Amino acid sequence: MRHKECAHVHRERKRLSGKRPGLQTDSQTSIVQTESGLQEVLDEHKISLIRKCQHVTEGTDEARSKTLFNRIYTELYITEGQSEDVNTQHEVRQLETASKMKTLCDTPITCHDIFKVLPVKKKRKRKRKHKRKHIRVVLTNGVAGVGKTFSVQKFTLDWAEGSKNQDVSLVILLSFRELNLIKDEQYSLLTLIHVFHPTLQEVTAEKLDDWKVLFIFDGLDESRLSLDFKNMEVVLDVTQKSSVNVLLKNLIEGNLLPSALIWITSRPAAANQIPPTCVDRVTEVRGFTDAQKEEYFRRRFSDEELSSRTISHIKTSRSLHIMCLIPVFCWITATVLEHMLSKDQRGELPKTLTDMYSHFLLVQTKRKKNKYDEGHETSPQELAEADREVLLKLGRLAFEHLEKGNIMFYQEDLEQCGLDVTEASVCSGVCTQIFKRESVISHKIVYCFVHLSVQEFLAAVYMYHCYTSRNTKVLEDFLGKDNSYSSLDVFLMGAMEKSLRSENGHLDLFVRFLHGLSLESNQSLLGLLGPTENSPEIIQRVIHNLREKSTYRISPERSINIFHCLMEMNDHSVHQEIQEFLKSENRSKKKLSEIHCSALAYMLQMSEEVLDELDLEKYNTSLEGRPRLIPAVRNCRKARLYRCGLSETHCKVVVSALKSNPSHLRELDLSSNDLQDSAVELLCAGLKSPNCKLETLRLSGCWVTETHCEVLVSALKSNPSHLRELDLSNNCDLLDSGVKLLCAGLESPNCRLESLGLRRCRLTSTSCASLASALKSNPSHLRELDLSGNRLQESGVKLLSDLKESPDCRLETLRW
Numbered sequence: 001m002r003h004k005e006c007a008h009v010h011r012e013r014k015r016l017s018g019k020r021p022g023l024q025t026d027s028q029t030s031i032v033q034t035e036s037g038l039q040e041v042l043d044e045h046k047i048s049l050i051r052k053c054q055h056v057t058e059g060t061d062e063a064r065s066k067t068l069f070n071r072i073y074t075e076l077y078i079t080e081g082q083s084e085d086v087n088t089q090h091e092v093r094q095l096e097t098a099s100k101m102k103t104l105c106d107t108p109i110t111c112h113d114i115f116k117v118l119p120v121k122k123k124r125k126r127k128r129k130h131k132r133k134h135i136r137v138v139l140t141n142g143v144a145g146v147g148k149t150f151s152v153q154k155f156t157l158d159w160a161e162g163s164k165n166q167d168v169s170l171v172i173l174l175s176f177r178e179l180n181l182i183k184d185e186q187y188s189l190l191t192l193i194h195v196f197h198p199t200l201q202e203v204t205a206e207k208l209d210d211w212k213v214l215f216i217f218d219g220l221d222e223s224r225l226s227l228d229f230k231n232m233e234v235v236l237d238v239t240q241k242s243s244v245n246v247l248l249k250n251l252i253e254g255n256l257l258p259s260a261l262i263w264i265t266s267r268p269a270a271a272n273q274i275p276p277t278c279v280d281r282v283t284e285v286r287g288f289t290d291a292q293k294e295e296y297f298r299r300r301f302s303d304e305e306l307s308s309r310t311i312s313h314i315k316t317s318r319s320l321h322i323m324c325l326i327p328v329f330c331w332i333t334a335t336v337l338e339h340m341l342s343k344d345q346r347g348e349l350p351k352t353l354t355d356m357y358s359h360f361l362l363v364q365t366k367r368k369k370n371k372y373d374e375g376h377e378t379s380p381q382e383l384a385e386a387d388r389e390v391l392l393k394l395g396r397l398a399f400e401h402l403e404k405g406n407i408m409f410y411q412e413d414l415e416q417c418g419l420d421v422t423e424a425s426v427c428s429g430v431c432t433q434i435f436k437r438e439s440v441i442s443h444k445i446v447y448c449f450v451h452l453s454v455q456e457f458l459a460a461v462y463m464y465h466c467y468t469s470r471n472t473k474v475l476e477d478f479l480g481k482d483n484s485y486s487s488l489d490v491f492l493m494g495a496m497e498k499s500l501r502s503e504n505g506h507l508d509l510f511v512r513f514l515h516g517l518s519l520e521s522n523q524s525l526l527g528l529l530g531p532t533e534n535s536p537e538i539i540q541r542v543i544h545n546l547r548e549k550s551t552y553r554i555s556p557e558r559s560i561n562i563f564h565c566l567m568e569m570n571d572h573s574v575h576q577e578i579q580e581f582l583k584s585e586n587r588s589k590k591k592l593s594e595i596h597c598s599a600l601a602y603m604l605q606m607s608e609e610v611l612d613e614l615d616l617e618k619y620n621t622s623l624e625g626r627p628r629l630i631p632a633v634r635n636c637r638k639a640r641l642y643r644c645g646l647s648e649t650h651c652k653v654v655v656s657a658l659k660s661n662p663s664h665l666r667e668l669d670l671s672s673n674d675l676q677d678s679a680v681e682l683l684c685a686g687l688k689s690p691n692c693k694l695e696t697l698r699l700s701g702c703w704v705t706e707t708h709c710e711v712l713v714s715a716l717k718s719n720p721s722h723l724r725e726l727d728l729s730n731n732c733d734l735l736d737s738g739v740k741l742l743c744a745g746l747e748s749p750n751c752r753l754e755s756l757g758l759r760r761c762r763l764t765s766t767s768c769a770s771l772a773s774a775l776k777s778n779p780s781h782l783r784e785l786d787l788s789g790n791r792l793q794e795s796g797v798k799l800l801s802d803l804k805e806s807p808d809c810r811l812e813t814l815r816w
Contacts, residue, residue, distance in 0.1 A: 038207065042170065044199040046160040049173065053157040073154060074296040074327070076147040077286040078140075080107040080118065081661070092323070092453075092509050109283060111151040112164045114138050115214075115261055135280045137252060137262040141271050142285030144221075144407070144452040145328035148265040151285060152218050155263075168261070169211035172197060176223040177408050177446045179244055183225050189238040189247050189256055205238045213260045215251060220266035220273060222408045227273045229253070252278050269504065287325035296327065300334045310337045317351045318606070319567070328451040332360050339363045352568050353509075354516025357457040358525045364434050365391070393419045394435055395462025398455040402510060407455065409447040434458075453509060460513035461526065467491050488518060488534065489541040496546070496565065500554050508561045516568035518542060543571050547595045555649045556601065556628045557656075563599045574599045592621040597628035604632040610664050611636035616644050633657040637664055643672035651679040658686030663693055671700040671727075680708040687715035693722050700757070701730040709738040716745035716753065727757035729786070734758070739767040743774035752781050759815075760789035765796030772803050775811060784813040792816055 054069050107118065115135045142148045152173070158164035159171050174196055187195065190208070194201050225245040235242050235250040238257065242250075250256040252264075252274065264274060288296060294311050301307040314320045314333060323329040336359045340349060350356040365387055397409060397417040406413075435449055449455040466474040467488075479494040495514050499507035516522055520534050546566050551559040566574055578599045581590055592600065597619070604611055614636040616626045626644045633639045634657045641654070657665050675683075686692055704712075716723065728734060728742075739758065745751055758767075767790070775782060785800075797816050804811050 038202065041200060041202050045170070045197060046162075048197070048199045049156055049160040049171065052173075053153045053160070069153060069157060072299055073150065074288065074292050074299060076111070076151060076327070077289050077292065078109050078111060078151065079284050079286060080109050081282060081284065111155045112158065114140070114155070114263060114281075114283065115165075136254070136260075137274075137279050138264070138281045138283060139271060139274055139279045140263065140265045140283045140285060141268045142265070142287070143326070144267055145326045146285050146287040147327045148285050149218055150327065152216055152263070152265060156216065167212060168214050170200075170203075170208075170213045171216065172200075172213065173216045173218070175218045176220060176225070177448075179217075179248075180222070180224045180408070180410075181446070183244055186241045186243060187247065188241045189235075189251065191241075192244070192247060208238055208257060209259075213257065214263065215260055216263045216265075217248070218265050220264055221270035223270070223273070224408075229275050229278070254278075288327060288330065293324050293330060296330050297334060300330075301338065306338065306341055309341055310334065313337065313349050319353055319564075320351065320356065323353065323453075326451070329453070332356065332451070332454075336360050336363055352516055352570065353453075354457075354513050354519075354522055354568050357454070357513070358517075358522045360454075361391075361434070361457070361461075362525055390419070391458070392462060392465055393417050395458040395465065398449065399459035399462045402455060402459045402506070405506065407448060407452055411445065414447060456510045457513050460510050460517060463495070463510075464514060464517045488538050489545055492518065492542055493545050493549075496549065496562070499561070500551060500558055505558055505561070508558070508564075512561065512564050512568045515542070515546075515565040519569060539569070543569060547574065547593065550594065550624060551628070552624060553647065553649065555653065556598070556630045557653050559594075559598045559628055560602045560631065562595060563602055566595075575603075578603055588618060588620055590620060592619055592625055594622070594625045594628055597621055597625040601629050601631040605635050607635060613638040613640070615640040615642075617642055630654065633665060633668075634660055635664060638667040638669075639665060640669040641673070642669055646670060646673040646675065646679065648676060648679045648682065651675070651682050655682045655686035658683075658692045658694060659689040661691045663689075663691045665692075665694055667696040668694055669696075669698040670702060671698050673702055675699070675702045675704070675708075677707055680704070681711050684711040684715040687721075687723065688718040695722055696725040697723060698725075698727040698757075699731070700727050700759075703733060704728055704731040704738070705733045706735060706738040706741065709734065709741040713741050713745035716742075716751045717748040719750045721750050721752055723753060725755040725757075726753055727755075728761065729757045729759035729789075730761070732760065732762045734761040734763070736764055736766040736770070739763060740770045743770045746771075746774040746780065746782065747777040754781050755784040756782060757786045758790070759786050763787065763790040763792065765793045765799070768792055768796030768799045772799050775803055775809055780810060782811055785811060786813075786815040788815045790816070 109118065115138065117135060140148055140151070155165070156171055156173055159166070159168060172193055178196065182195075190203075190205055193203065193208075225248065227245055227249060229249055229252075232249050232253075233242060233246050234255055235246060236255055247256065251260065252262055266273075293314070297307045297310050298304070301310070310333065314324050320333065324333060333356065336350060336356060340359070350359050394417075397414065397419065400417065401407070401409065401413065434454060435447065449458070463474075463478065465471075475491075479491070479498060492515060495507075495511050499505070499511040502508075517526075518534055518539065523534070543566065546562050546569075549562055551562070563574060566572075574595055578596060581587060581592070581596070581600070582603075584590060604614075611632065614629070614632050615638075616629055617640065619626065619629060621629075623645065627646075627650050630641065630644075630650055630653050633641075633654055639654075639657075641650075644650075646654075654668070654670075657663060670683075687694060687697075712726075715721065716726075731738075739761075742756075746753060746756075767787075771785070774780065787800075800814055800816070803809050804814050
């Protein structure tokens with residue numbers, strides 16, 4: 001049965017068949033017949049794509065037949081370029097960062113314009129004489145569930161329906177979850193197309209060369225292919241057989257079909273598999289703006305009062321409001337609140353993530369005893385034993401693959417966790433819209449959770465159940481054999497310490513859920529965790545441990561997760577104490593603990609107002625607490641991080657502030673910190689970022705050496721360099737050789753340095769000669785030079801003094 005959306009395809013087919021050519025030769029007639037036949041093939045292909053894309057894919061396959069894609073689709077916020085330095089953060093932290101980004105600094109782009117050359121801004125025209133090059137390969141980043149696949153679906157559906165991008169002859173949609181299934185087999189590019197899109201069987205190699213073809217590869221982060229671009233077999237012919245990963249690499253490199261357009265989507269952490277040299281445009285799907293969130297809920301609910309109450313509720317919780325940047329989380333929220341509000345729920349609506357996901361699990365498992373009926377007690381509700389068993393098996397699958405970093409599963413993965421893939425309960429009933437299956441080629445099945453956060457929540461449920469049931473082996477494998485499961489507070493602290501040791505923070509949300517599950521309210525809601533010792537005394541011990549947790553040598557940005565864990569346990573004491581601190585007139589007298597510093601850093605970082613100055617010395621805290629304030633540099637104009645024991649880990653946070661979009665930092669003082677080579681290299685990478693607008697950098701007494709000068713010079717030469725003041729005083733290992741390197745930077749036409757401090761750096765007249773040569777360069781912007789406390793000798797001083805009197809020299813202040 002044809003869908004109404006296909007009507008235009010039939011009209012086009014009728015129009016083509018109705019054409020009556022004039023007098024033609026036999027060969028011309030043959031060509032017309034061939035073209036007509038190919039048009040029918042393309043029409044069938046478009047109908048196939050419409051069938052595939054016209055329904056929403058929220059939840060499971062069963063939901064697809066209920067809602068048309070265009071009825072629920074809400075425009076997403078997509079930008080050209082991407083947020084820098086995000087791969088080392090958990091994606092929830094990336095969302096927090098994204099929620100603070102000002103749209104004024106972005107270059108927005110719609111999914112339909114993904115291959116169109118955007119107009120060059122006026123300020124760029126003066127610097128670039130050439131036009132922006134043709135866009136062939138686009139890489140689109142975005143966190144899990146933010147709408148990358150929806151963008152692809154919208155582009156494909158509108159092309160197939162004939163409303164957008166009709167200059168493209170053929171769209172070939174492929175997902176990595178499908179390509180994984182044939183990763184060990186040999187195909188030519190032509191046969192690969194025929195396998196995944198049977199309607200294109202009659203498309204020939206010649207036509208692929210003639211047409212404007214777009215390949216869409218969705219979900220690079222789900223790939224199990226080996227994409228090694230350094231060592232690759234070259235394939236030039238679309239009929240030549242090779243492995244799937246080799247075909248893909250040659251297509252991206254432009255060896256195969258060099259005129260074809262390529263669109264790849266990925267989560268940020270996996271995007272670096274594609275070399276930047278192969279990519280013409282990088283875009284980022286940021287999810288929903290505040291206005292788009294509201295539009296989504298209004299589209300989602302036919303009841304205006306229900307949508308208004310939902311919108312009002314998510315604004316009451318910072319964590320829920322931030323998570324609603326993700327369309328999938330909006331759907332989870334809508335699913336829960338629609339159920340609760342439609343039942344005239346008088347109890348408190350979910351405000352924490354754990355509470356929201358507990359209710360989501362409850363709604364989807366369709367318990368017979370209705371938790372939301374007016375007058376019901378909050379007594380534990382028992383799941384049917386079969387449902388309980390399946391959920392715990394799903395939890396095991398979620399946990400084991402969270403450790404491995406997998407979000408896609410195959411039949412063998414399920415079987416290893418004891419899940420019978422033939423059971424209907426795995427994909428319907430108890431698991432409706434929690435776990436979904438997708439049929440792909442050869443009727444093979446791919447499984448996944450509807451969102452990474454659902455996987456993290458179920459992983460936490462499984463781990464908590466392992467604790468309550470004393471599953472010693474799982475606990476010891478996860479936390480070690482040092483009695484890590486002896487009591488609830490010790491168990492949770494062990495999980496926290498393991499998450500803090502994780503380099504990329506992949507366990508951060510998992511640990512937040514674990515702490516939220518320690519509350520009796522969430523346990524009684526779920527009813528599948530078993531008996532636990534959550535007495536008020538033990539819960540207070542857990543809270544006390546979090547408040548007193550030391551995080552020496554742990555990233556201060558990661559330490560903020562401890563504060564989030566307190567919030568998941570409904571402990572708002574730290575938050576309230578910091579609010580009182582911010583209102584206080586005598587802040588310097590109030591002692592801040594380490595957890596206070598983490599909470600303050602988070603609140604300052606997330607504030608709508610940009611902090612004028614962050615001076616760590618003005619806060620009354622310990623040496624361990626001071627570094628925990630460093631994340632606030634993301635949202636301040638001046639940062640004074642004087643003598644606070646900066647490590648490479650801390651420098652990474654500062655550098656991320658320099659690279660962020662927008663970057664507010666204009667003045668940075670890192671004086672009296674022993675900066676290692678790696679830390680200085682990181683700092684200079686931040687200075688080179690196009691987002692960096694830093695004007696003043698003070699590195700006095702930071703043990704800067706000749707080696708450091710080399711990387712500093714590369715930053716001074718970068719275009720554009722905004723740095724106007726550089727203080728390298730009190731670095732006795734700088735020496736004449738370091739100054740000689742610095743002078744190479746001063747001579748660069750990109751260098752705009754106006755003030756240079758070199759006090760007490762053990763310099764001699766040799767440095768004076770190097771500086772005099774650099775100051776003669778045209779143009780030299782240096783106005784102030786401080787060389788006091790050095791052994792310059794009379795000859796060196798005279799050299800610079802004479803130069804200062806020269807009409808060509810712009811130096812106004814010279815100290816020796």
